[in-house]
Amino acid sequence: MPAFERVGFAYDPARPVVQDFTLALPPRGVVSLVGPSGCGKTTLLRLLAGLESPQSGTVSGVEGLRVAMVFQEDRLLPWETAWENAVTAPLDGARPAAEWLGALGLGDSLNQRPGALSGGMKRRVAIARALAAPHDLLLLDEPFAGLDEPTWRDAAARIATANADGLTVLVTHVLDHAAAMGATVIRLEGTPLRLR
């Protein structure tokens, strides 16, 4: 199971974001890391995704796991359609991508490029991309930002059931988002980051 063991990390050596941080995550279910903006929640996700390496301590239990992620920004390819963006597994990812886009209410916009989509639609394409990708560990960084309440509640319910066999880690500063996904809440605070 994924775990942080005495992890230290800093973008600027004078200002560590994470210091001597220890946390064990369950092997499956939904866990929500809740804390104020800028406290280092995204850094924890980046460490889990392997986008950053701890400068001290270890991040264990993620080796060999297939990761899918909804980034804080949409990170869509502007030259591809919504559907093409959601396909990350070229051989067998086309159908799940189209189906997830349809399920998230974008069935009529599959062939639209991001430039023609609203902020909320782009967010849903990013969510569909993560859900359609084969994954064991689903990382969600403020996935519902910019979505209206009925839409994010619908998306939250779908995500919670979609990854029932794996671990979903939700980063948010909105407790309602965590509650809508039935998540176990872990409260964080401060710089450097610590459990509250």
Place this chain on the structure above:
Amino acid sequence: MTRRAFPGIAAALFWLAVWQVVSMLVDQVLLVPAPLVVLATLFDLVKTPTFWAVTGSSLLRMGIGFVAGVVAGCAAAVLTTRFRTADALLSPALRVVRAAPVASFIIVALVWIPTGRLPAFIAFLMVVPVVWDNMAAGLQRQDAALLEMASVFRLGWWQTMVRIRIPSLLPFFTTACTTGMGLAWKSGVAAEVISRPELSIGGQLQDAKVYLATPEVFAWTITAVALSIALERVLRLATSRVNLRVAGAGAAPSVSRERGSVADAGV
């Protein structure tokens, strides 16, 4: 006539009128031939097989130089952005090539290179720094966030190349090619004027000048300009087609609008 074409045609007519007035004021066909005289000369030239052989040969020379320049410029961009040693060695040399007057290269290269190959070499030399400059800028400005996304979703080398790196580079490549093509053509014709290879627009220009056939000088110049514009248009069309081909994998399958179909299907 479309509304968009009208300003261009009006401007062309204006400058033709200016040319006509100047030729009438000077009244010396050797100095400024009238537009109609040049047009008649151009028609006479176009009817000869030599005209087509000359333009074909010049196009081939500049084409070879241009393509070689694009390949070498791209390779230089990859090397200088990836390896510090290559950057330290190649970048100053390419900056010197970019800054040096083309005439200096033509004269120096005349000593080393056979006359027939000189225009292609000069075109190559002018294209390399332009392509290098643009492609290096494109490589340095690759979107790190998109590359991170590719890494998280395990897109792999080929998918990352085709879906992210190449489409990101295409605008830089298009600018490099259109700028490089213009430079290759201009410098190549200049090299032809000086080196005078057989069957070349530059050689014909030089001959016409020697024999004081000013209408022919104008006619060959118009030919060179028209070919340059045509080449640039063809290039823009080709790169936009490549852009579309790279970007579009095809239409999406149709899906049910019924929400929940995915979850129900167990996806």
